[in-house]
Amino acid sequence: MESTILRIEQFSAFFGATGVLKDIKLSIPDKRITAIMGPSGCGKTTLIRCINRMHELNPGATISGRILLDGEDIYATDPIIVRRQIGMVFQKPNPFPMMSIYNNVIAGYNLNGIRLVQNEKDRVVEESLRKAALWDEVKGALHRRGTFLSGGQQQRLCIARALAMQPEVLLLDEPTSALDPKATSHIEELLVQLKDTVTIILVTHNMAQAARVSDYTAFLYLGELIEFGPSERMFTAPKEKRTEEYLTGKFG
Numbered sequence: 164m165e166s167t168i169l170r171i172e173q174f175s176a177f178f179g180a181t182g183v184l185k186d187i188k189l190s191i192p193d194k195r196i197t198a199i200m201g202p203s204g205c206g207k208t209t210l211i212r213c214i215n216r217m218h219e220l221n222p223g224a225t226i227s228g229r230i231l232l233d234g235e236d237i238y239a240t241d242p243i244i245v246r247r248q249i250g251m252v253f254q255k256p257n258p259f260p261m262m263s264i265y266n267n268v269i270a271g272y273n274l275n276g277i278r279l280v281q282n283e284k285d286r287v288v289e290e291s292l293r294k295a296a297l298w299d300e301v302k303g304a305l306h307r308r309g310t311f312l313s314g315g316q317q318q319r320l321c322i323a324r325a326l327a328m329q330p331e332v333l334l335l336d337e338p339t340s341a342l343d344p345k346a347t348s349h350i351e352e353l354l355v356q357l358k359d360t361v362t363i364i365l366v367t368h369n370m371a372q373a374a375r376v377s378d379y380t381a382f383l384y385l386g387e388l389i390e391f392g393p394s395e396r397m398f399t400a401p402k403e404k405r406t407e408e409y410l411t412g413k414f415g
Contacts, residue, residue: 165192168362169214169332174228176206176213178221183209185386187228191332191379196354196363198377198394200370202414206386207366211334214364215249216242232331243275250325254337256317258309258324265305267320268292271328287327294360295323296353315346319353332362339372351376370410374398382406 169191176184184206191197199207212218214230216237230237237245258267268288272279279287288305292298297319301312309320318338325333335354339347354363354376367373373380374394381391382403390403401407408414 165195167191168193168233169364170229170231170234171214172229172231174213174230175226176209176218177225179223183386184213187388189381189388189391191362191364193362194358194360195378196358196365196376197379197381198373199364199366199381199383200368200373201383201389202409203368205383207368207383208336210383211251211336211364211366214332215251215334216245217251247271247275247328248330249332249334250328250330251334252318252321252325252336252338255341256314256321258312258317258320260308260310262309263306264292264301264309264312264320267309268323268327270324291323291327292320294326294357295319296349296356297323313346315342315349318342318346318350322350322353322357326357326361330361332364333357334364334366336366337368338365339367339369347372370398382409384409 167190171187171189174184174187175182187210199210201207209218213226218224218226232248259270262270265288268291269279269284289298292301297316300316309317312320339350342350351372354365357363365377377394379392380394380397382389384405390397390401390406397406398410401410
């Protein structure tokens with residue numbers, strides 16, 4: 164039996180009076196890749212924004228239910244601490260444009276007012292870039308701006324920036340949708356390596372990607388969790404008719 168790191172209990176999310184997520188119940192296994200898939204507008208991004216307390220930044224956004232990280236309710240915890248424990252990488256690479264590669268990686272420490280001595284900073288930067296499989300490509304250019312990198316390298320820099328805070332969970336919102344096939348392949352290989360050290364939740368509309376890299380898959384439709392299980396079974400023998408119809412292209 165897999166150990167659970169994140170437990171989502173009777174969780175709903177709203178924008179004003181509009182329900183976006185409806186009574187989600189989901190247990191995310193530790194040190195595995197869980198893909199969240201479903202058609203556009205089904206609530207995938209809202210779900211991961213709720214998991215790192217970003218949903219509430221929208222005016223009129225509310226939630227009900229609980230999300231537990233290691234048994235602790237994240238909505239009873241300071242959101243700044245939650246975002247250190249649960250890192251996020253967005254759809255489009257977004258390195259801070261005025262910062263060097265080096266300063267991008269340690270930006271989380273500076274933003275949180277965490278002081279590091281110089282050799283600690285150097286260690287965090289190198290370790291994080293190595294984890295993101297970027298060190299060898301940028302070690303001679305750490306003080307150039309992150310924006311000079313290619314799209315795929317910028318996305319790996321954003322992954323390094325998230326990993327620098329040593330999160331327990333890493334959320335990725337369609338992290339390869341803006342990248343070419345070669346850069347996509349790099350990121351996918353990287354995610355498979357990273358799951359040894361961090362739990363990964365990957366939002367993707369790319370079914371082939373979910374099948375390639377994930378251990379578990381959740382299928383959302385119109386804000387409801389339709390099915391969740393091991394990816395191999397989900398893609399070969401889904402239990403729910405709507406999952407099967409989505410996988411075979413009948414809607415989506």
